[in-house]
Structures are given as C-alpha cells and as structure tokens.
Amino acid sequence: MSAIDDLAGELAKLPGIGRKTALRLTYHLLKQPPERSRKLAHALEVLRDRVHPCGVCGNLTEDPECAICRDPRRDRTVICTVEEAADIGAIERAGEFRGLYHVLGGRISPLDGVGPEHLTVRELEARVSAGGVSEVIVATNPSVEGEATALYLQQSLVRLGVRVSRIARGLPVGGDLEYADGGTIAQALSARREMI
Amino acid sequence: MTAVSQETSGTTQALPVCVQQVTIRDFRNIERAEVEVPAAGVVLSGLNGHGKTNVLEALHYGHALRSLRGVRDQELVRFGQEAFHLAFTATGGAVDSLGIGVARTGRRKRLVSDGVEVTRLGDAFAAIPSVVVSPRDVVLVAGTPQDRRRYLDLLLAATSRRYLSALQRYRAALVRRNAVLRDQSRAADAAAQAAVWEPALAETGATLWAERVRWVDWAARVTADRCAEMGEPQRFAMRLQSSMRDLTGTEAELHIALAGALERERQSDLRRGMTQHGPHRDDLLLMLAGKMARSFGSGGQQRTIALALRLVEAATLREHRGHDPILLLDDPFAELDRERSARILALVAQHGRGQRFLAIPRDDEVPSGFGDLTRWRIEGGVIRGA
Ligand SMILES: [Zn+2]
Numbered sequence: 001m002s003a004i005d006d007l008a009g010e011l012a013k014l015p016g017i018g019r020k021t022a023l024r025l026t027y028h029l030l031k032q033p034p035e036r037s038r039k040l041a042h043a044l045e046v047l048r049d050r051v052h053p054c055g056v057c058g059n060l061t062e063d064p065e066c067a068i069c070r071d072p073r074r075d076r077t078v079i080c081t082v083e084e085a086a087d088i089g090a091i092e093r094a095g096e097f098r099g100l101y102h103v104l105g106g107r108i109s110p111l112d113g114v115g116p117e118h119l120t121v122r123e124l125e126a127r128v129s130a131g132g133v134s135e136v137i138v139a140t141n142p143s144v145e146g147e148a149t150a151l152y153l154q155q156s157l158v159r160l161g162v163r164v165s166r167i168a169r170g171l172p173v174g175g176d177l178e179y180a181d182g183g184t185i186a187q188a189l190s191a192r193r194e195m196i
Numbered sequence: 197m198t199a200v201s202q203e204t205s206g207t208t209q210a211l212p213v214c215v216q217q218v219t220i221r222d223f224r225n226i227e228r229a230e231v232e233v234p235a236a237g238v239v240l241s242g243l244n245g246h247g248k249t250n251v252l253e254a255l256h257y258g259h260a261l262r263s264l265r266g267v268r269d270q271e272l273v274r275f276g277q278e279a280f281h282l283a284f285t286a287t288g289g290a291v292d293s294l295g296i297g298v299a300r301t302g303r304r305k306r307l308v309s310d311g312v313e314v315t316r317l318g319d320a321f322a323a324i325p326s327v328v329v330s331p332r333d334v335v336l337v338a339g340t341p342q343d344r345r346r347y348l349d350l351l352l353a354a355t356s357r358r359y360l361s362a363l364q365r366y367r368a369a370l371v372r373r374n375a376v377l378r379d380q381s382r383a384a385d386a387a388a389q390a391a392v393w394e395p396a397l398a399e400t401g402a403t404l405w406a407e408r409v410r411w412v413d414w415a416a417r418v419t420a421d422r423c424a425e426m427g428e429p430q431r432f433a434m435r436l437q438s439s440m441r442d443l444t445g446t447e448a449e450l451h452i453a454l455a456g457a458l459e460r461e462r463q464s465d466l467r468r469g470m471t472q473h474g475p476h477r478d479d480l481l482l483m484l485a486g487k488m489a490r491s492f493g494s495g496g497q498q499r500t501i502a503l504a505l506r507l508v509e510a511a512t513l514r515e516h517r518g519h520d521p522i523l524l525l526d527d528p529f530a531e532l533d534r535e536r537s538a539r540i541l542a543l544v545a546q547h548g549r550g551q552r553f554l555a556i557p558r559d560d561e562v563p564s565g566f567g568d569l570t571r572w573r574i575e576g577g578v579i580r581g582a
Contacts (some may be wrong), residue, residue, distance in 0.1 A: 108374075108389070108392065109377035110372045110373075110376045110379065110380070110389075111371065111372060111375055113379075114390060115380060115383065116385070116389065144365055144368040144369050144372070144396055145368075145372070146391075147370070147395070147396060148372070148392040148393050148396070149392070151391075151392040152388065152389070152392045152397065155388060155391075155392075
C-alpha cells in the first residue's frame with residue numbers, strides 16, 4: 001500500500017469524511033510545504049500524549065483533574081450527567097449550568113453490546129455515595145437509548161438518597177445535545193423535572 | 197389519526213393525487229425513462245419480465261420509500277450500475293416534487309422534496325400517496341400475522357405522523373429490550389436492564405393500539421361493504437387480536453395496562469428471550485361467516501378480501517390526505533374469471549377515482565373501463581408510446 005493510500009485510508013475512517021474527501025486532503029497536504037504536514041503530525045501526537053479523561057468527571061483535560069472540577073466557584077452539590085465529553089462543551093456554551101459534570105462514555109445500547117457495566121455508572125454512584133451531592137441531572141440525549149439510560153441511572157441513584165432529575169424534552173426527539181443551540185439547552189436544563 | 201367517522205367516497209370533491217412527470221434512471225431493468233403522465237392515467241402493457249411491475253414499483257417508491265416487493269434498496273440498482281435515481285412532479289400530494297437517489301455503496305438514500313434535502317425519512321413518507329393492487333395481495337389474507345401488521349403499519353403511518361413516530365420508537369425500544377432478554381438474561385441486573393425499555397414500549401405501544409383499534413372499528417364495515425359488492429355472499433368481519441384480552445380502553449388506560457403486562461411478564465420474558473406482550477404480537481383477524489378466511493376461505497374469497505383491503509386503504513388515504521391516492525393496478529385480473537373481473541372493475545371505477553396505472557401483459561386485453569386511457573408498452577425496460 002502506498003503512503004498516499006495509507007493516509008487517505010486513515011482519514012476516511014474519520015466521521016463525515018468519505019473516500020474522495022480523504023484523497024483530496026491527502027493531495028492538498030502534498031502540495032503544501034512539508035512543514036505543514038510535520039506540524040499536523042506533531043499536533044496529533046501531542047494530542048494523544050496530553051489529553052485524557054479527567055480523573056473525577058471524565059471530561060477531557062491535560063491535567064489530572066479538569067478545569068471545571070478544579071474551579072472553586074462551581075456548585076459541588078449538583079452533577080450533570082452526559083453521554084460524551086463533547087456534550088459538556090455544548091452545555092458550557094449555554095452558560096446556564098454552574099455545577100459539576102459526569103461523562104458516562106456512551107449510552108446503554110444492547111444492539112452494540114453496550115450495557116451499564118461499560119459506562120461509568122459505578123463511578124457516578126461512588127461520587128454520589130461520597131456525599132455532598134444533592135441532585136444529579138441526567139442530560140443524556142432524548143433518543144430511545146438516551147431515555148433508557150436515564151431511567152437506569154435514576155433507578156441506580158435513587159437508592160443512594162439523591163434527587164435525580166431529567167432535562168426537559170425541549171430538544172427534538174433523536175436530536176443530539178452536542179448540536180443543540182445554547183438557548184434550547186438552557187431551557188431544557190431550567191425546565192428539568194424530578195424523575196420518580 | 198383523527199377519527200374516521202364516515203365513509204365519504206362519492207362525496208369528496210378534492211382533486212386526486214396526480215403524477216405529471218416521472219424520471220427513472222437505473223432502477224431495476226429500466227436504464228432511463230423520462231415520461232409525461234396523463235392526468236387520467238395509463239395502461240402499461242408488456243410481457244412478464246419486461247419491467248411493467250418495475251414501473252409501478254418506481255411510482256410506489258414515492259409513497260413507501262422502499263421496494264414494494266421487500267428487497268433491499270441496493271438490489272433495486274440496475275445491474276452493473278452504481279446508483280438509481282427517481283424523480284417525480286405531482287399535484288395533490290404532500291410535495292410538488294420529489295427526488296430520490298440510492299447508491300449501491302451508500303448507507304442511506306438521498307431525498308430531496310421541493311428542492312430541499314430531507315434529513316429524516318419519516319418527513320417524506322407517503323409524500324406522493326399511492327396504493328398497489330396486485331394478485332400478490334392475497335398474502336394479506338393467506339399470509340402470516342406479520343404480513344397483516346405490515347399492512348396496518350404502512351397504512352396508518354401514511355395517514356398519521358403520530359403513528360409513524362410511535363412506530364419508530366416502539367420498534368427501536370423492542371429490538372433493544374429483546375436483545376437484553378436474549379443476551380443479558382444471566383446478568384445480575386438483567387431485570388433492571390430489561391425494565392428501562394418498558395416506559396417507551398408502553399407509551400408508544402398504547403398509541404399504536406389506540407390508532408389500530410380506531411381504524412379497525414371504521415374499516416371493518418367498509419371492507420364488508422366492498423366484499424358484498426364484489427359478490428361475496430358470506431358476511432365479512434374483521435377485528436384486531438392482541439396479546440391483551442381487552443383493547444377497548446382509552447389510550448391512557450392501554451398505556452397503564454401495557455406497562456403492567458410488561459412488568460408482570462418480565463421474568464417470563466427473560467426465560468423465553470422475547471417480549472410476549474405488545475402490538476408487535478397483533479393480528480388482524482379476517483373472517484367470513486365467523487370462520488377464519490386464512491384457513492377456510494377459497495382462493496377467490498381470499499382475493500376478494502385482499503382487494504377490498506386495498507380499496508379501503510385507498511379510502512383511508514383519501515379520508516386523511518384529502519386526495520384520492522394513485523392506483524397502481526399490477527395485473528389485478530390475472531387468474532380471475534370474467535364475472536369477478538367485471539365486478540372488480542366496476543368497484544375500482546366507483547371507489548378508486550384517482551389517477552390509474554394499469555399494468556397488463558397484452559394490450560388487446562384492456563378491460564372496458566380502461567379503454568380511454570393512454571397506452572404505453574414496455575419492452576426490455578424501455579417504455580414506448582409515452
Ligand atoms: Zn472533571
């Protein structure tokens with residue numbers, strides 16, 4: 001396999017990039033000064049070396065704990081649970097939420113063999129059990145799987161004596177939190193309901 | 197779906213759905229066809245295997261967004277080609293124009309309605325409403341409960357966005373609960389993992405039941421009338437059979453009842469590896485003189501009921517969409533005697549007043565009621581006379 005095919009093949013594995021685009025990007029890089037490609041390669045390596053999940057919440061960070069977990073002004077009594085780290089960015093941009101986060105690392109998806117044990121449910125339970133948390137907001141996506149995951153969390157957490165709430169269904173069904181606008185997210189958060 | 201209070205055939209004034217231009221490219225055996233369609237419709241003749249059903253299938257794709265013979269999209273692409281394309285302009289449908297593209301290697305179809313890309317398939321479902329009448333319809337009567345559920349689901353989804361959305365969520369939750377029942381039955385929290393899908397199942401399942409019951413209540417009488425008009429002397433009856441003994445409650449009551457049944461049967465479901473309660477177990481019981489038409493009906497009686505169900509399908513679409521759907525008649529008189537054919541023809545003329553496409557093997561066999569229609573011939577996938 002040639003070096004061109006090699007890179008195009010790797011690029012084509014990225015979401016939203018087809019085989020044609022992958023080839024176009026590859027030839028584009030070849031037309032640029034070699035420095036450009038070296039910088040890209042370096043940036044990719046540094047990314048993987050430095051960025052990892054926050055030891056507390058699972059957010060992506062270059063430190064042992066992420067900036068949100070370290071921020072003394074955040075409200076430590078409320079944890080907002082999301083499917084992916086990318087969802088945190090969407091909620092932060094809405095600027096409404098001042099508590100902490102918990103990244104599940106996906107959602108319950110039996111067709112892909114993803115059960116609760118593959119998510120960070122136990123870690124979330126441990127955080128709640130450690131005390132000081134009065135509410136867990138479940139902000140999984142409003143898909144069938146997101147709703148089922150929310151219900152599973154509610155049933156696991158309610159035993160620990162914490163209030164569990166669900167963001168309002170302001171988001172379009174099947175729509176991803178990641179792509180919702182700030183106003184919609186702020187509204188979904190403020191209109192959250194306790195899960196019973 | 198709003199209540200269907202009365203049958204309005206013979207009183208509706210709205211213009212029928214009418215396809216004006218059709219473009220077909222690399223679909224089945226049709227390389228390329230660009231045709232203008234007369235408002236009244238067309239008689240399309242051609243020997244079996246030359247593609248007349250493929251033309252009807254292409255037209256019906258503007259309704260069902262999939263093959264009418266249940267094959268995968270990729271298999272509809274003409275041999276040796278990369279993709280098929282369909283384009284329609286129409287009046288009386290939900291859209292004025294609809295374009296469809298399916299690539300052999302693509303994971304999903306591309307739809308463009310009125311010039312705008314459609315991202316959710318459901319938004320374009322039944323955009324250009326049509327009903328197919330064919331001898332294969334006998335599976336509605338003689339086939340499995342699944343065949344009849346499919347009929348109900350396609351019909352009700354085409355008339356009610358609420359039904360379509362409930363159906364999609366119900367199916368999504370059901371396959372996931374069943375996957376848990378099958379693969380996780382030994383997990384310590386298997387019951388909890390199964391339970392999380394039940395609220396979605398109960399909520400959407402109740403919607404499906406309520407709408408199915410409402411439709412059956414109305415359609416049973418109309419279907420019986422059509423059967424009688426076709427000369428069937430035995431009394432026709434139709435009712436919905438379900439895993440729940442009683443479906444007479446309100447949707448809210450059905451919701452509670454299904455939630456209860458799912459919870460009650462959860463352990464048993466785990467042992468069997470399947471969900472035993474819910475609308476996915478329904479059957480539409482079709483009876484003549486109190487006996488199951490599936491087992492006791494003659495071939496002719498089964499054909500009569502199947503045709504009646506298609507006419508009721510057209511009536512339902514008209515009722516909810518305000519326009520007569522296009523009728524796609526795929527050699528509907530094959531193997532029927534003259535008397536029955538004549539009666540059917542009279543019924544089609546009376547109850548299905550939309551644009552008609554009649555596909556038959558030879559154009560010297562055009563039935564009298566269709567004599568005025570423009571004639572096309574199809575040979576080796578090429579349409580002539582258009
Ligand atoms: Zn953190």
